[in-house]
Every structure is written in structure tokens, then in C-alpha cells.
Amino acid sequence: MAAAAGGCEHLAVFKQALFQPRPQPTLRNHSQHSQQHDQQADGGSTGETTGRDLFTAMQRYLQAWRASLQLTSKHAASATSSAASLATPPVAAAATTTSGTSGTSGRQRSLRSGPPATASAASPTEVQLSPAAVASKIPTPACSVCRAPGRKLHACLSCTFFGCRAKLNHNASNGTTATMMDTSMTSTTALPLSHAEAHARQCGHPLACDVVHDQIYCFECQDYVYDHEMDDIIEHQRVEAERAAYAETNRLPYLPWVPKAEEARLISAHSVANVTDPEDSTLGLRGLNNLGNTCFMNCILQSFIHNPLLRNYFLADQHTEETCHIQLGKGLPPVDTAKGVQPHNHHHHHHHQSGSDSLCMACEMDQLLHRFFSGETQPHTPYQFLHSVWKHAKHLAGYEQQDAHEFFIATLDAMHTHCRGTLLNCHCIIHRVFTGALQSDLTCLRCGSVSSTVDPFWDISLDLRHHKGATGTPEELQPNSLEQCLHRFIRPERLTEQISCGNCKTHQDCIKQLTIKSLPVVVCCHLKRFEHATRSFKIDSYIEFPAHLDMSPYLSASLQRQNGNIPVVPPSPREEAPILNASPDFGGNAMYSLFAVVNHRGSIDHGHYTCYVRHNSRWFLCDDAWITQVDIEEVRESQGYLLFYIKDEMEYSAN
Amino acid sequence: MLRSSTNAQPAAAAAAGSAVGAGGQSKEDQLRSRIQQAFIESGEAKRIEELLRARLIDCGWRDNVKAQCKAWIQHVGVEAATVDRLVEEIFPEARGAVPDVIQIELLTQIRDFVSKNT
Numbered sequence: 001m002a003a004a005a006g007g008c009e010h011l012a013v014f015k016q017a018l019f020q021p022r023p024q025p026t027l028r029n030h031s032q033h034s035q036q037h038d039q040q041a042d043g044g045s046t047g048e049t050t051g052r053d054l055f056t057a058m059q060r061y062l063q064a065w066r067a068s069l070q071l072t073s074k075h076a077a078s079a080t081s082s083a084a085s086l087a088t089p090p091v092a093a094a095a096t097t098t099s100g101t102s103g104t105s106g107r108q109r110s111l112r113s114g115p116p117a118t119a120s121a122a123s124p125t126e127v128q129l130s131p132a133a134v135a136s137k138i139p140t141p142a143c144s145v146c147r148a149p150g151r152k153l154h155a156c157l158s159c160t161f162f163g164c165r166a167k168l169n170h171n172a173s174n175g176t177t178a179t180m181m182d183t184s185m186t187s188t189t190a191l192p193l194s195h196a197e198a199h200a201r202q203c204g205h206p207l208a209c210d211v212v213h214d215q216i217y218c219f220e221c222q223d224y225v226y227d228h229e230m231d232d233i234i235e236h237q238r239v240e241a242e243r244a245a246y247a248e249t250n251r252l253p254y255l256p257w258v259p260k261a262e263e264a265r266l267i268s269a270h271s272v273a274n275v276t277d278p279e280d281s282t283l284g285l286r287g288l289n290n291l292g293n294t295c296f297m298n299c300i301l302q303s304f305i306h307n308p309l310l311r312n313y314f315l316a317d318q319h320t321e322e323t324c325h326i327q328l329g330k331g332l333p334p335v336d337t338a339k340g341v342q343p344h345n346h347h348h349h350h351h352h353q354s355g356s357d358s359l360c361m362a363c364e365m366d367q368l369l370h371r372f373f374s375g376e377t378q379p380h381t382p383y384q385f386l387h388s389v390w391k392h393a394k395h396l397a398g399y400e401q402q403d404a405h406e407f408f409i410a411t412l413d414a415m416h417t418h419c420r421g422t423l424l425n426c427h428c429i430i431h432r433v434f435t436g437a438l439q440s441d442l443t444c445l446r447c448g449s450v451s452s453t454v455d456p457f458w459d460i461s462l463d464l465r466h467h468k469g470a471t472g473t474p475e476e477l478q479p480n481s482l483e484q485c486l487h488r489f490i491r492p493e494r495l496t497e498q499i500s501c502g503n504c505k506t507h508q509d510c511i512k513q514l515t516i517k518s519l520p521v522v523v524c525c526h527l528k529r530f531e532h533a534t535r536s537f538k539i540d541s542y543i544e545f546p547a548h549l550d551m552s553p554y555l556s557a558s559l560q561r562q563n564g565n566i567p568v569v570p571p572s573p574r575e576e577a578p579i580l581n582a583s584p585d586f587g588g589n590a591m592y593s594l595f596a597v598v599n600h601r602g603s604i605d606h607g608h609y610t611c612y613v614r615h616n617s618r619w620f621l622c623d624d625a626w627i628t629q630v631d632i633e634e635v636r637e638s639q640g641y642l643l644f645y646i647k648d649e650m651e652y653s654a655n
Numbered sequence: 656m657l658r659s660s661t662n663a664q665p666a667a668a669a670a671a672g673s674a675v676g677a678g679g680q681s682k683e684d685q686l687r688s689r690i691q692q693a694f695i696e697s698g699e700a701k702r703i704e705e706l707l708r709a710r711l712i713d714c715g716w717r718d719n720v721k722a723q724c725k726a727w728i729q730h731v732g733v734e735a736a737t738v739d740r741l742v743e744e745i746f747p748e749a750r751g752a753v754p755d756v757i758q759i760e761l762l763t764q765i766r767d768f769v770s771k772n773t
Contacts, residue, residue, distance in 0.1 A: 140695050147688055149695050223737035 008218045008225040010206040014157060015229065018055060058155050059234055062211060063241030065141065141211050145195040154196045154217055158205035163196030165208075165217065214238075284311070285615055286372050287379035287625035291386055292399040295624055299611035300408050301382060302622040303596040303644055304365065305372050306613040307522060309433045314369040318429070319362045319419065361414040362429075364388045379625035389414075404598055404609050405459075405526050405642060412458055434458045436520035439556045442499060443492075443511045449503035454517050459524035459642075462489055464539045465531065482525060482545040482643065490515050490554050515556035521650065523551065523592055525643040530604055538604040542639065545594070547632060549645050552590035592645035600641045612638065686773070693772050694765075703764055710757045720749045 142149040143164040152165040193201065196208055200219035207225075208217050214234045215224045259267060284305070288298040304310050313319070364385050371380050390397035393410040412430050419428035438457045443450050462485040465478075479485045490513065498507035529539045552558050597612040611622045612635040619635050621628045694700045711717045723745055728736045 140692055142688075142692075149688070149691055221737075222739065 008221050010218050010220055011216065011225045011227060011230075014207055015227070018233075055157055056233065056237065058157070058160075058209065059214075059237040060241065062141070062155065062209075062214070063238045064244070065139075143195050145198075152194075152196075153211040154208035155211055156196075156199060156203075156205050157207040157209055157216070159203065161199050161203075161205070162211070163194070163199050163208070165194045165196040281616065282377075283375060284373050285620060285627050286377065287622065287627050289379045289381045290624040291381070291383060293401045294382075294386060294399075295609040296402045296404040296407050297382070297386060297389065298624055299598045299609045299622065300404055300411065301368065301385070302611045302613050303408075303598060303642070304411075305369060306596055306615060307433070307644065308595070308646060309521060310365070310429065311369060313429045314366045315373060317366075319366050321360075321363050321366070324360050324363050324418075360418040361388055361392060361411065362418045365415060401606060403530070404600070408524070408642065409458065433522050434520050434524065436523070437517040439515050439517040441513045441515070443513070444499075444501040444504060445509040445511060447501065447503045447508075449501065451502060458520075459526045460486070460489065460516075461526045461528055462486065463528055464541060464543065478541075480541070480543060482543060482549065482640075485525075485527070485543065486551075486554050490559065515559050516551070516554050517556045519551055519555070519590060519647070521647045523549075523645045523647075525645070527640055527643070529600065529639075529641055536604050538600075540639065545597075545636065545640055545643055547594050547636065548648075549592045549594070550590060551592055555590065589647075589649045591648040593648055594635075594643065595646050596642075596644040597635055597638060597640055598642035598644075599638050601639075609641075690769055690772055694768060697768075699768050703761060706764075707757070707761055710760070711753070714754055714757065716749075716752060716754070719752065720745060723749070 140149050141153060141155065141162050143153060144162045146164065148164060153162060154165050155162050196217075197219055200206055200208065206218055206220045208219070209215070210217060210224075216227070216230060217223070218225045288301060290298065368380075368382065368385055389407070389411065392414040393407075396402050396407060396410060412434060416428050416430040419430065435456050435458060437454050439452055439454050441450050441452050462482075464485070479488055492511045492513040495510050495512055499510040500506070501508045501510070525545075527543055531537055531539060595614040599610050599612070601608050601610065612630065613620055613622055619630050619632050621630045621634075708717075724741060727741060727744055731740075
């Protein structure tokens with residue numbers, strides 16, 4: 001601020017030393033091997049430490065350290081050591097060339113225990129370094145004086161000193177008053193100097209680099225100084241360190257994207273100025289031809305395509321044929337066993353015969369989304385998707401009419417399996433989008449003990465009719481809104497059969513209650529319109545559903561908090577623990593917005609499926625190949641079979 | 656904006672010019688720096704920092720503080736403004752404006768980490 005680029009003379013002097021012409025410009029080398037080689041050659045031939053060596057070395061060390069922090073997986077070990085070896089040689093070369101002692105005490109020690117302030121002040125090169133010690137693990141930088149790895153840590157640009165620039169609290173407490181101007185002027189004399197500043201004054205090293213933010217501070221200017229060329233060096237080192245650190249992991253390295261000649265040509269040849277308002281855009285809206293009673297599939301596919309999370313996932317190329325493990329392993333024996341995933345032999349076996357067809361439902365979804373967003377407006381014919389469905393869900397094969405809900409579940413299951421899904425702790429896209437957890441509490445009416453089980457769910461199936469013997473208010477018996485259905489869903493129910501109670505050791509009357517322990521990002525509410533009792537029939541009753549749904553009343557945590565007649569007995573201390581642990585999860589907003597509605601018209605034997613989808617902020621009716629714009633009122637007046645809601649506020653994940 | 660109180664203690668020793676070795680520290684200080692180191696090296700510090708950043712952006716705190724900073728810089732003039740003076744001026748109020756919910760959330764997580772690592 002005070003000293004903009006070029007304003008600080010110390011930085012100018014430093015840069016002059018930094019950009020001195022050298023025989024071999026080491027900064028531009030990309031391979032780790034040649035970098036080491038050059039650095040060793042430099043250190044050996046000239047035998048002196050220059051500002052550039054120290055600066056690049058320090059940057060390498062810092063960036064490698066930062067990159068190594070992010071690696072916690074097993075892959076980290078090898079990557080860290082390679083990052084360390086990248087960082088080490090220049091530091092070692094720079095600092096040991098004028099040091100007579102052998103490298104018995106490593107950089108690790110010098111950083112952790114810190115050299116005494118006086119010794120460090122006498123000569124920067126008294127810090128001894130051992131490449132082997134550093135290579136074993138990149139140490140955390142810490143203040144050379146107080147050893148705190150805390151905030152405001154600065155690395156001296158002239159020697160290997162690290163110092164914190166934090167104010168010394170016990171004396172500075174009176175300095176934060178209104179006379180701020182005075183304190184900043186007098187602080188140099190009245191208050192004890194920070195460790196970094198003390199070093200800067202003692203040794204005449206005016207420049208230091210913030211360890212966290214890579215900003216250069218000048219103790220003469222009393223402010224940070226800014227310079228484009230220095231920023232470039234820092235950026236280059238950051239890229240190098242990340243490249244080395246992530247070489248062993250699956251994560252793609254950070255690389256600036258520069259189009260190749262061919263790509264540049266394609267871009268300029270095919271780019272059209274985007275003049276349409278995104279709100280008016282119809283890109284992504286496309287009809288689906290009916291392939292003979294396949295409207296059940298079409299409406300589910302439309303709900304997938306207009307699911308913002310699935311759309312973003314596939315359009316961002318998170319799953320492509322090029323990277324798909326099933327496609328890559330085509331024709332080879334299953335490779336999943338090493339990961340502990342059960343290979344699905346029947347799939348692989350089946351695909352050997354079917355040649356060119358896609359083996360993976362996620363790849364099919366990827367292709368489908370790309371077809372929808374290709375700009376083509378003619379209806380799409382999803383024969384390939386249908387073929388894959390037939391192969392993966394045999395019971396849906398043929399041109400019979402099928403249940404859309406059954407198809408929905410079968411497709412989710414196939415996509416989950418093909419995304420290397422495991423049953424527990426699955427992080428596939430399907431699980432991240434659709435999975436919630438349902439808690440089932442069984443309360444024994446004799447002793448009052450509660451046994452709870454938690455199960456994952458992909459959708460909430462809601463009864464529309466009362467069962468024999470059920471009691472309650474008229475709304476509960478015959479719900480006429482989604483909220484009433486959900487309230488009925490979580491209502492405690494007296495079981496007709498006696499259940500074995502773990503506490504009483506006998507069969508007892510029990511009360512069962514379902515609640516939602518954790519909410520999925522996308523909630524699919526399935527209204528059970530098709531009853532298959534002694535006689536199959538369809539329930540055509542009208543169920544009102546809101547455009548915005550609050551799910552918080554149905555959460556386990558909020559019900560426990562209400563402390564009404566549920567649970568029947570207050571939970572024992574043992575039961576209380578998980579509730580307390582769980583409550584922060586529900587601190588967030590549980591508001592959901594409707595984005596797709598699947599409807600069924602007709603009777604149980606034959607009928608037709610249509611789907612309403614929200615596209616940007618407008619609603620459209622997808623009836624196979626036909627797409628028409630509609631009002632939200634029309635959507636809400638429809639009968640509703642499957643209702644898709646998406647969470648309004650996504651929680652951040654720090655990982 | 657996590658305040659690290661650890662910077663304060665050994666300053667007296669350093670100011671007096673004496674070397675601060677491993678033997679010169681009290682047990683409490685050793686424990687503290689060990690936890691602090693584990694906190695950083697496990698990546699937990701980074702994770703919590705990211706979480707804090709996300710929460711502060713989410714609740715509008717960052718936008719408010721940014722507006723205050725801009726106003727202050729315009730008030731004193733770009734040439735006279737320095738980062739240190741800016742921090743001194745804005746920090747106390749901005750620190751107080753962090754919502755309690757966020758403070759509690761982070762404190763709980765940090766406490767969890769400390770109790771797991773002692």
C-alpha cells in the first residue's frame with residue numbers, strides 16, 4: 001500500500017542481486033533432476049550464497065512444505081520425500097558452502113529448536129543443514145527465537161532466519177487504543193520488537209517473506225511491498241512443488257491451461273457470442289423419443305438431467321469414458337479386488353459378448369448429458385441408454401410398461417456400482433447426492449428401553465392410505481398434503497406383533513418410530529399410489545406439495561429436542577450421547593426446493609408418465625418428445641408420483 | 656484471525672538475549688508447542704482455517720470487513736495506509752463481529768483435536 005511496486009529501494013536492491021545474469025538460468029528448468037544438478041553445480045563452482053539461491057530455496061522449501069501438508073493418504077510418503085528432495089539441495093548448498101561443520105544437526109533441528117538469536121544474528125550461515133535429515137520429513141517452519149509455529153511467521157530473505165512478526169502481547173496491550181498513529185510511529189522504540197523485526201534491525205536484513213501468504217514485508221517501509229516479478233517466481237515455485245507432491249497421487253496437478261494450436265483454431269472457429277440471457281436459455285432442454293412404452297425411463301432421465309448436482313458433475317467431466325475404470329478394464333479381468341471392492345463378474349462376463357456397447361451406466365449418463373447440452377434441439381433417442389438398462393436390470397428388459405420408481409432405484413444402483421461403489425462409506429456421486437440416513441427406534445412398552453438402528457435411504461416412500469387398525473386424526477388417516485404424509489411417516493406406531501426386547505429378554509409390545517437422521521442433498525419423495533394388496537389398484541387422491549419444503553420437523557434431532565410424547569420415555573444417558581453428537585449436523589438450514597415432479601396418468605395396468613422440470617427459474621413439462629413451458633401453479637396442481645427436492649443451502653466441506 | 660497466544664511467552668527470554676533451548680521451557684510450553692505443531696502438521700489447522708473462511712464468507716462477515724477496510728484506506732489515503740495500521744484499526748471491531756455460533760463451532764473442533772492429541 002504505502003510502497004507500491006518499485007517504491008521500496010530495498011526490494012529494488014534485492015531484485016538486482018536476484019536477477020544478476022548467471023551461467024545457467026535454473027529458474028526455468030522443469031525437471032527435478034536437472035534442477036538438482038544445476039543447483040549443485042552452482043553451489044560448487046561459485047562457492048558463495050546469492051540472494052537468488054536463498055530466495056528460490058526458501059520458496060521451494062515453503063511450497064513443498066505446504067504441499068506436503070495436504071497429503072495425508074498413504075501415497076503421501078513417497079510424494080513428500082520427492083518434494084523434500086526438490087526443496088533440499090539448494091537450501092543445503094546455499095547454507096553449507098561457507099559452513100565448516102558437517103551436517104549433523106539438520107534443518108529440522110535448526111527450525112524446531114531454533115538457533116539462539118545471538119548466534120543467528122552473527123552469521124546467517126551458521127545454521128547447519130543436512131539433506132538427509134530434511135528429506136526424511138519436511139519440518140514445519142517455526143520462529144527461530146520462540147519456536148512458535150504460529151501466525152505472522154516471516155522468513156528472512158537474506159539468511160535462513162524465521163521469525164514471528166506478532167506483537168508481543170504483554171507489553172502491547174496498551175497500544176491498541178485510539179492513538180494508533182502515535183503507537184505505530186513510536187512502536188519502534190517504545191515497544192519490544194517482534195522477533196522478525198529484531199532480527200531485521202540487528203542484521204540489517206530488511207526484507208522478509210510471510211510464510212503463509214508469500215507476501216514480502218519491508219521493515220524499513222514498515223509495510224508489505226509488492227512486485228510482479230517476485231510474484232512470478234513465487235508462483236513458479238508453487239507450481240513446481242505441487243507438481244512434485246502430487247505426482248504420486250490421483251489428484252491432477254495445478255497447471256495453467258493454454259490451448260494448443262489445434263484447440264485455439266477450433267475455439268475461434270466455433271465460438272459464438274453468447275447473447276442470450278441465461279434465464280431465457282433453453283440449452284439443456286430436449287425431448288426424448290418414446291421407444292415403445294419407455295416413458296417411465298424418459299421421465300426419470302429428465303429428472304436426472306435437471307438435477308443440478310448430477311448435471312454439474314457430468315458436465316464437469318468428473319466421469320468420462322476416458323477415465324472410467326470399467327471402460328479402461330474392458331476385456332481384462334476385474335481389477336477391483338485390490339481395492340477391496342467386490343467385482344461384478346456377471347457384468348464383465350456379459351460385456352465380453354456385447355462388443356462396442358458401453359459397460360458403465362455412469363458413462364451412459366455422461367453421454368446423455370453431453371447430448372442434451374450439445375445445442376441440438378431435436379428430440380434425442382436414448383436407445384443406447386435403454387439397451388444398457390436392459391443389460392444391467394434384467395427385470396426391466398422388454399417393451400412392457402414399467403414402474404418409474406423401480407427404474408429410478410435400479411438406475412441409481414447401477415450407477416453407484418459402476419462408480420466403484422462400496423456399501424459402506426461410499427463417496428460415489430449417487431451417494432453424495434441421494435443418500436440420507438433413516439433412524440428406526442423400537443421402544444419396549446414394558447421397560448421403556450429404546451433400541452435404535454440407522455439405515456441409509458435413497459428415497460422416502462410415503463403411504464397414502466391407512467392400514468388396518470391404525471388410529472389417529474383424520475389427516476393422519478387420509479393425508480392430503482406432503483407435509484401430512486411426512487408427519488405420518490415419522491409417527492410412532494404400535495406394532496401388531498410382539499418383538500423380543502433386549503432388556504426384558506421376552507417378547508413385548510413395542511412402539512416403532514422412523515425419523516430422518518441425516519438429510520440427503522436431493523430428497524426424492526415417492527408417493528405410494530400403486531397398492532399391491534390382495535387386489536392391485538391405484539390411489540388417485542390429490543396430495544398437495546409445496547414448492548419449498550422444510551424438512552427440519554422430520555429430523556431425529558429436532559424430534560428429540562421437542563421432548564413431547566416422543567420418545568415415550570426419556571432416553572437414558574447412554575442414548576443421549578449420539579443425540580448430542582448429532583445435533584450440530586442439523587444446525588444448518590433444512591429448506592428444500594422442488595425441481596422435478598414425475599406424474600402418472602391412467603390406471604395401474606396402463607398409463608403414461610410425464611415429468612415437470614425446473615430449468616433455470618422456469619418450469620417445463622416433458623412429455624416424451626414434447627417440451628412445453630408451464631406455470632409453477634400447473635406443476636403444483638398435478639397429482640405427483642415422484643417429487644424431487646434439492647437442498648437450498650449446501651454445507652461447505654473443508655476437505 | 657486465530658490468535659496465537661504462544662508468541663507472547665518466550666519473548667522475555669529472547670529480549671534478554673539468552674538462548675532458548677529445550678531445557679529452558681516449562682512443561683506447559685513444551686506441550687503447547689507440541690500440540691501446535693501437530694495441529695499444523697496433521698492438516699487440521701488448514702482444514703479449520705478453510706472452514707472458518709467458508710463460514711465467514713457465508714455469514715457476510717468478510718464483505719462487511721472488506722467494506723470497512725476500503726473505507727478506512729480511502730479515509731487515510733492510499734499512501735499513508737499500511738497493512739499493520741489497517742489491522743490495528745479494523746481488528747478489534749471485526750474480531751468482535753464474528754458470530755458466536757461460528758466461534759463455538761470452531762472452538763469445539765479445536766478442543767476435540769486437543770483432547771485427542773494429549
